[in-house]
Amino acid sequence: MVKTIHLHQRDSEPYHDPVSYRQLVGRLLYLTNTRPDITFVVQQLTQFMANPTVMHHKAMTRVLRYIKGTPGQGLLYPTTSTIQIKGFSESDWETCPDTRKSILGYCMFLGDSLVSWKSKKQNSVSRSSSEAEYRALAIASCEIQWLTYLLTDFQILYKQHALLYHDNNSARHITANAVFHERTKHVEIDRHVIRERLHNKLLHLLPISTSAQIADMLTKPLEPIVFNQLLSKLGVINIPSPS
Structure with missing residues (x-):
């Protein structure tokens, strides 16, 4: 998310196709089961499923671009983890x-x-x-x-x-x-x-x-540098997709 933008109910005119907005947000909800990096922004987008606006759709499009650019990104579970x-x-x-x-x-x-x-x-x-x-x-x-x-x-x-x-x-x-x-x-x-x-x-x-x-990173938008630093601490890695 853009750090300076705070989504709310009347931030712009209504989006012309609310059904497609709801369908895409529903798919993103499933993706949060393996992608903690989008959990906060998806939580924000779900707040406006009843009456989405153009600004909400732009925020969702930004998420889709991020996912498209990181197809090999996900959680790594090392075999050496302790029971703590x-x-x-x-x-x-x-x-x-x-x-x-x-x-x-x-x-x-x-x-x-x-x-x-x-x-x-x-x-x-x-x-x-x-x-x-x-x-x-x-x-x-x-x-x-x-x-x-x-x-x-x-x-x-x-x-x-x-x-x-x-x-x-x-x-x-x-x-x-x-x-x-x-x-x-x-x-x-x-x-x-x-x-x-x-x-x-x-x-x-x-x-x-x-x-x-x-x-x-689960409570607010962050600058890209801070976001990526915290992302690595979550155990999220980006495995390059095969050519």
């Missing part, structure tokens, strides 16, 4: 111009292999960036819990603490602080969710710099 869950959680506050809701993103690794990722608009409006980041942490911790259950179902012995990386100091401090105060009353439920998992030693919550936050 590592997660990255991020949120972009008030991203949606229409609803002012925030976008959350997370990506989960089993060793060095990306196994789960999501870009999603939060269900409610957050009153602060700390609240948005904290809700993203809670949802990421739920995904970690589910992955541990999945490993158990596969009869894979897993006793290590999962590692969850987050770059917002305020959200991490709220998690560690056992005292409720005015700015955290409205996030009490999410606070209990993440604190319970920390107390049960399911995961460790660790700081990370914003420049190294892989989940950043």
Whole structure:
């Protein structure tokens, strides 16, 4: 996506063929199962399937050009990966111009292999960036819990603490602080969710710099250089197609 463009409901005139727009977005949704690099932009395009505009169609055309230029790109799963869950959680506050809701993103690794990722608009409006980041942490911790259950179902012995990386100091401090105060009353439920998992030693919550936050590409448009740097950390490689 173009970093400076924020798609919204009335950014241009209606697109003349909304049916074809919906069909193409539906196909792109299936592609996100193997292409995490387009997850955020497809999440954005799905917001406007009822009444797409010309600007939305241009954004989708840009995605199609990107896919056409990278036919051999996909996830690489190395055989040397260890049984260690590592997660990255991020949120972009008030991203949606229409609803002012925030976008959350997370990506989960089993060793060095990306196994789960999501870009999603939060269900409610957050009153602060700390609240948005904290809700993203809670949802990421739920995904970690589910992955541990999945490993158990596969009869894979897993006793290590999962590692969850987050770059917002305020959200991490709220998690560690056992005292409720005015700015955290409205996030009490999410606070209990993440604190319970920390107390049960399911995961460790660790700081990370914003420049190294892989989940950043699941919450906002990025410059090409930053996008490609984070893409390599996701384990996405581009195998040249045979001539």
